[in-house]
Amino acid sequence: xxxxxxxxxxxxxxxxxxxxxxxxxxxxxxxxxxxxxxxxxxxxxxxxxxxxxxxxxxxxxxxxxxxxxxxxxxxxxxxxxxxxxxxxxxxxxxxxxxxxxxxxxxxxxxxxxxxxxxxxxxxxxxxxxxxxxxxxxxxxxxxxxxxxxxxxxxxxxxxxxxxxxxxxxxxxxxxxxxxxxxxxxxxxxxxxxxxxxxx
Numbered sequence: 279x280x281x282x283x284x285x286x287x288x289x290x291x292x293x294x295x296x297x298x299x300x301x302x303x304x305x306x307x308x309x310x311x312x313x314x315x316x317x318x319x320x321x322x323x324x325x326x327x328x329x330x331x332x333x334x335x336x337x338x339x340x341x342x343x344x345x346x347x348x349x350x351x352x353x354x355x356x357x358x359x360x361x362x363x364x365x366x367x368x369x370x371x372x373x374x375x376x377x378x379x380x381x382x383x384x385x386x387x388x389x390x391x392x393x394x395x396x397x398x399x400x401x402x403x404x405x406x407x408x409x410x411x412x413x414x415x416x417x418x419x420x421x422x423x424x425x426x427x428x429x430x431x432x433x434x435x436x437x438x439x440x441x442x443x444x445x446x447x448x449x450x451x452x453x454x455x456x457x458x459x460x461x462x463x464x465x466x467x468x469x470x471x472x473x474x475x476x477x
Contacts, residue, residue, distance in 0.1 A: 284339075
């Protein structure tokens with residue numbers, strides 16, 4: 279029993295482009311008496327009636343005509359257009375392979391970036407460790423230097439302190455007495471001068 283396919287299914291059946299199938303339709307339907315016209319629906323009379331009634335219609339092609347016109351492409355394809363999906367499956371499989379390869383490359387690129395970042399972090403950790411070690415050494419050197427420069431005042435015995443305080447007190451008393459004597463001398467001198475002037 280013949281099976282009629284629409285244009286989309288016919289392209290899948292023979293593996294040709296849609297323009298190729300439409301070219302075949304124009305070739306066969308352009309002549310009402312074409313020997314292959316009976317392989318295409320609707321018939322010439324039906325097309326004219328639908329055109330007159332302004333009704334839409336869609337072309338359908340018999341699988342036998344497709345097999346006759348494209349034997350190498352349609353010979354290995356049997357059954358309906360839904361069964362002839364090997365080409366489409368191959369295209370999908372190829373597309374999937376491309377996507378997988380792209381994703382794999384992206385993953386490899388991310389892995390390389392992560393490795394680079396890990397190496398940089400390791401170098402930073404090493405630099406921080408070296409800096410901490412240098413700071414610790416500097417602190418040790420500074421502490422040693424402070425200990426060497428530290429000058430401790432000699433301890434003074436209690437007796438020496440008492441003697442020093444006593445000496446300072448005595449010197450202060452002598453200074454006060456000497457100042458008072460000088461004042462008396464000055465006063466008596468001035469007094470004498472006033473007495474001379476008084477005479």
